[in-house]
Amino acid sequence: xxxLFRPASNTIAKGSIAVVxxxxxxxxxxxxxxxxxxxxxxxxxxPEQPIPFSHKHHVxxxxxxxxxxxxxxxxxxxxxxxxxETCMTCHSQIWANATLTQPIRDSWATGRSIDWTRVxxxxxxxxxxxSIHVNKGIGCSTCHGHVDEMPLTYRVNTLYMxxxxxxxxxxxxxxxxxxxxxxxxxxxxxxxxxxxxxxxAEYKVKDARTLTDCFTCHR
Amino acid sequence: MPTxxxxxxxxxxxxxxxxxxPASVLAPGHTYDSVTDKIAGTVFLKWKNTPKGWIIGALIxxxxxxxxxxxxxxxxxxxxxxxxxxxxxxxxxxxxxFVWWIGIGHAGTLISAILFLLKQDWRTSINRFAEAMTLFAxxxxxxxxxxxxxxxxxxxxxxxxxxxxxxxxxxxxxxEWDVFAVSTYGTVxxxxxxxxxxxxxxxxxxxxxxxxxxxxxxxxxLGWRGSIKHWHRYNKAYLxxxxxxxxxxxxxxxxxxFDFAISVIPGWHTTIFPPYFVAGAIYSxxxxxxxxxxxxxSWYKMQDIITMRHIExxxxxxxxxxxxxxxxxxxxxxxxxxxxxPYESFMYWNRMTGPYGFTYLLLILCNIAIPQALWxxxxxxxxxxxxxxxxxxxxxxxxxxxxxxxxxxxxxxLPSQWGTYIPTGWDIxxxxxxxxFFVMCMFLFVRLLPAISIFEEREVVHHGGHGHVEPAYEP
Numbered sequence: 001x002x003x004l005f006r007p008a009s010n011t012i013a014k015g016s017i018a019v020v021x022x023x024x025x026x027x028x029x030x031x032x033x034x035x036x037x038x039x040x041x042x043x044x045x046x047p048e049q050p051i052p053f054s055h056k057h058h059v060x061x062x063x064x065x066x067x068x069x070x071x072x073x074x075x076x077x078x079x080x081x082x083x084x085e086t087c088m089t090c091h092s093q094i095w096a097n098a099t100l101t102q103p104i105r106d107s108w109a110t111g112r113s114i115d116w117t118r119v120x121x122x123x124x125x126x127x128x129x130x131s132i133h134v135n136k137g138i139g140c141s142t143c144h145g146h147v148d149e150m151p152l153t154y155r156v157n158t159l160y161m162x163x164x165x166x167x168x169x170x171x172x173x174x175x176x177x178x179x180x181x182x183x184x185x186x187x188x189x190x191x192x193x194x195x196x197x198x199x200x201a202e203y204k205v206k207d208a209r210t211l212t213d214c215f216t217c218h219r
Numbered sequence: 220m221p222t223x224x225x226x227x228x229x230x231x232x233x234x235x236x237x238x239x240x241p242a243s244v245l246a247p248g249h250t251y252d253s254v255t256d257k258i259a260g261t262v263f264l265k266w267k268n269t270p271k272g273w274i275i276g277a278l279i280x281x282x283x284x285x286x287x288x289x290x291x292x293x294x295x296x297x298x299x300x301x302x303x304x305x306x307x308x309x310x311x312x313x314x315x316x317f318v319w320w321i322g323i324g325h326a327g328t329l330i331s332a333i334l335f336l337l338k339q340d341w342r343t344s345i346n347r348f349a350e351a352m353t354l355f356a357x358x359x360x361x362x363x364x365x366x367x368x369x370x371x372x373x374x375x376x377x378x379x380x381x382x383x384x385x386x387x388x389x390x391x392x393x394x395e396w397d398v399f400a401v402s403t404y405g406t407v408x409x410x411x412x413x414x415x416x417x418x419x420x421x422x423x424x425x426x427x428x429x430x431x432x433x434x435x436x437x438x439x440x441l442g443w444r445g446s447i448k449h450w451h452r453y454n455k456a457y458l459x460x461x462x463x464x465x466x467x468x469x470x471x472x473x474x475x476x477f478d479f480a481i482s483v484i485p486g487w488h489t490t491i492f493p494p495y496f497v498a499g500a501i502y503s504x505x506x507x508x509x510x511x512x513x514x515x516x517s518w519y520k521m522q523d524i525i526t527m528r529h530i531e532x533x534x535x536x537x538x539x540x541x542x543x544x545x546x547x548x549x550x551x552x553x554x555x556x557x558x559x560x561p562y563e564s565f566m567y568w569n570r571m572t573g574p575y576g577f578t579y580l581l582l583i584l585c586n587i588a589i590p591q592a593l594w595x596x597x598x599x600x601x602x603x604x605x606x607x608x609x610x611x612x613x614x615x616x617x618x619x620x621x622x623x624x625x626x627x628x629x630x631x632x633l634p635s636q637w638g639t640y641i642p643t644g645w646d647i648x649x650x651x652x653x654x655x656f657f658v659m660c661m662f663l664f665v666r667l668l669p670a671i672s673i674f675e676e677r678e679v680v681h682h683g684g685h686g687h688v689e690p691a692y693e694p
Contacts, residue, residue, distance in 0.1 A: 004424070004437045013442065035383060162385030 041160065046152035047117040050103050059148035059184065066140055066182050073140075077129040081116060084108050119153050120144070127219045136203045137175040138167075141184045148184050168211040172196030175205065238522040241531045241600060244340050245679050246523030254524065254676040258669045259426050261519050269666075270518035277662040283655020290648040294366060302649075303642040308628045312646040313367035315620040316653065318475055319503065320360035321401065322496075322616060325468060326504025327353025328408060331415070332464035335457075341532040343675045344525045347419075348515075349508050350412040351670070355660040356507070357405045359653040364397065366649065393477035400474040404467050411460045417443050418453065418674045472500040479623060485566035486627035489554065495547030499616055502540035502586075505533050506612035511661060513606040515670070524671055531599045537612060538593040544619075545587045562632055570626045574639070578622050585615025 038045050058064050067073060069082035084107040095101045107114045122128050134140075141147075145156030157163050167174050175196045180186045189195060199205075210216065239246045245254075294301060304311040327349040334342035365374045377398045379387050388395045421443035424436035443449060476496035479487035509530065516525040555567035570579050589611050592598045599605060625640045664670065 004430075004433050010442070013438075158383070160383040160385075162383050165385045 036158070041155070041158040043155050043158055046150075046154040047119060049117055049152070050114055051100065052152060054151045055147040055153055056149055056151045066184075073130045074134050075131050077127075077131065079130045084114060087114075119155055120159065122159060126217050128217070134181055135178070136171075136205050137178050137181060137199050138171075139176050139181045139183065139186055141186065142167075142174050142176075146184060164217065165212060168216070169208050171205055171208075171211065172200050175199045175203070178203075236520045236523050239526050239528075241527045244344060244526055244528050245676070246526065249523065249676075249680055251677045251680055254680055255422060255426070255673050257521075257524070258671050258673045258676065259423055261521075261665070262423065262667065262669060263426075263428055263432075272514060272518040273662060273666070277659065277666075280655045280659035280662060283652055284659050286648055287652020287656055290645055290652055291366065293645065294649070295371065299367065299369060301643060301645040303640055303646055305638070307631055307636050307638045308625060308640040310367075310624050310628060311640055312642050312650055313363045314478075315617065315624050316650050317360050317363035317367075318478075318496075318620045318624075319617050320356045320363070320653065320657075321404075321475055322472060322500035322503045323507045323613075324353040324356035324360065324404070324408070324504065325472060325497070325500035326508050327351070327356075328404075328411075328464050328468045329501055329504065330508070331411060332461040333468060335461045336465060339532075340679075341529050343679055344671050345508060345512060345529055345533070346675075347412075347415065347672045348512060348665075348670050349504075350408065350415070351664045351668075352507060352511065352661065353408050353504075354405070354412060355657050355664075357401065357408060358660070359657050361401055361405065362653060364394075393474065393481045396474045396477060400471045404471045407460070407464055407467055411457075411464055414453070414456055414460060415672065416668065417441060418445065419669045419672060421445060422673050423669060468501075469497055472497045484627050484631065485560075485562040486551075486570065486623065489551060491547055491550045491554075495544060495550075498540045498543035498547065499619060502537060502544055503613060503616035505537045505540070506609040506616070509533050509537070509605060509609035510613060513602055513609075515665060519665070521671070524676065527600055527602075530602060530605055531596075534593050534599045534605050534608075537609070538590060541586065541590045541593075541612070548583070548587070566627060566630060569630050570622060573626065573630065575622065575626050575629070578618050579626075582615055582618040582622055585611045586619060589615075 034040060059066075069086055070079040071082070072078055072080035084104060087101075087104045088108055091101050091104050096105075103114055106112075133143075143157060147153065172193060173196060176186055176188070177199065205211075235246070235248065237246050302311060302313070304313075327346075330342055330349040331346045335346070365371050368374055376382070377388055377395065388398070417440060420436050420440035424433050424440050427433040427436055473493040473496065476492040480489060480492040482488060512525055513530070516522055552567055555563045558564070570576070590608055592604075592608065598608075629638050629640055631637065
């Protein structure tokens with residue numbers, strides 16, 4: 001009777017254990033990296049826009065306040081995308097003949113809005129309100145990052161639920177004085193934990209239990 | 220030395236197939252060789268010699284598996300609306316079948332673990348088979364809660380893992396406890412079954428008639444050579460696994476009963492549920508063991524190995540656990556009256572006389588009245604009759620879950636919440652489909668693996684057929 005297995009089979013049998021472990025681990029790792037990487041989250045990915053609009057230029061170089069364009073951020077769920085008229089307040093005078101700004105003048109002439117691609121698009125099953133965040137001391141840069149350093153606009157956060165819940169559980173880590181909400185260069189002080197808790201009480205921010213209720217965001 | 224064909228040896232074996240009766244676990248005349256050849260030989264039977272019952276049964280069950288696949292595909296496309304469930308009856312067939320299947324699995328663990336620790340001689344011929352039955356029943360059971368999810372493709376949300384939602388499963392929900400109870404049970408049962416198979420897989424490797432079979436069983440045998448070191452480790456591992464499985468016999472159905480008992484619905488919120496569910500599980504499990512081994516031992520002419528002793532002992536366990544279940548019913552009725560709770564007493568009255576009253580009557584008939592015939596030794600030794608009673612008990616235990624799930628949900632606290640439950644064709648197709656899946660798995664199992672533990676049968680031969688089981692571990 002011939003031998004059923006060659007001597008190498010022992011090594012193969014033992015090695016197969018490692019292969020199984022590596023395959024399982026590898027599958028999990030690939031899944032994790034895909035799920036958390038920018039391929040899924042679009043973090044650091046600037047979508048193509050009809051005009052290569054630079055927040056860096058408008059915010060940092062020109063010093064325009066966020067609210068000059070995003071007018072309804074303090075009063076509405078929607079921060080507001082500026083109408084062509086807002087662009088034209090300057091661009092009827094500056095760069096009034098540049099090719100780059102041609103779509104603005106086309107929009108002005110035809111009355112059709114500029115077709116921007118949304119960078120921060122939350123799923124429709126999420127209720128989100130800009131005004132409550134801004135009025136309770138959550139700064140623009142907390143979620144949107146340093147837009148003054150973005151030649152093209154991109155996300156700095158995943159907008160995943162764990163990212164939302166992370167702050168809703170411990171808002172005192174991220175809250176700042178109302179006067180600093182639009183200060184893009186704001187830096188958290190060393191006593192943020194104490195200050196944050198004091199501001200939470202002052203602004204009557206609800207407790208973590210209420211803030212993480214399903215109904216708070218899924219209405 | 221050329222490999223002898225065990226099939227030829229099986230056909231040539233001169234040990235007569237006679238049932239030695241209720242006193243012995245093995246017919247006289249068997250030797251180490253004859254039990255090995257007989258059990259291994261059934262696996263190596265050529266197709267033309269395969270029992271007709273196997274071929275017809277396997278074909279029918281395969282057809283039913285396709286019904287299951289069809290029913291599940293339609294379910295995935297259209298959603299749980301195709302079932303008869305609607306608020307207030309959100310549970311229906313899916314949960315009835317889940318509890319029923321998981322209960323059936325319990326006999327396997329009880330036989331392989333508890334009877335092993337208790338050194339019962341009649342465990343040996345049926346343990347492998349009952350463990351396989353457990354695995355397939357758990358597989359059927361595990362399907363139902365997942366199919367019952369509105370979005371079954373998100374079932375992995377039941378497992379705790381660092382999700383991008385930063386949400387964890389609700390640890391206070393008994394439905395979540397089920398996830399862990401059932402997955403632990405399935406895993407331990409699988410490991411226990413496989414470890415017990417290893418020495419026999421080596422026997423199969425050594426007696427397989429073809430090279431590819433030898434290789435297949437050889438890989439599965441994990442290099443078992445039967446050295447004293449191997450046996451020493453094997454015995455220790457098996458004993459440890461038996462110890463590990465023993466609490467599972469009690470814990471799994473206890474936790475399943477919590478699905479009901481933790482809630483406040485009349486008829487569910489009862490402290491007797493855990494023990495009475497465990498007894499019911501073992502009751503239905505032994506009924507299923509009998510339902511399956513009686514035809515198989517006859518098709519494969521195994522009456523000399525699965526003897527009247529096994530059938531009678533299983534029937535006795537069925538009778539005993541059936542009485543515990545009957546006690547549970549009387550206690551439910553007693554507390555419905557004694558609590559003075561109007562909802563509880565209405566629930567019980569409605570259970571007996573309401574629109575589903577006929578199911579309760581049938582339940583008492585199937586689970587309590589008819590099995591009392593097993594008190595008589597003549598009935599226990601009448602194989603066709605025992606088989607019929609085992610079927611009746613299977614039906615009765617299914618009805619018990621129907622009564623618990625449906626009757627309580629249709630009559631909630633407020634009459635405005637009352638409803639009616641009528642299962643649809645899809646409910647029935649899915650249920651029958653899992654029955655087909657279960658039976659097909661059993662058929663494949665007896666065709667591909669030794670359905671009876673060969674080396675443990677050799678031990679029985681060693682002890683003169685009286686089935687004295689050697690102590691598993693002596694300090």
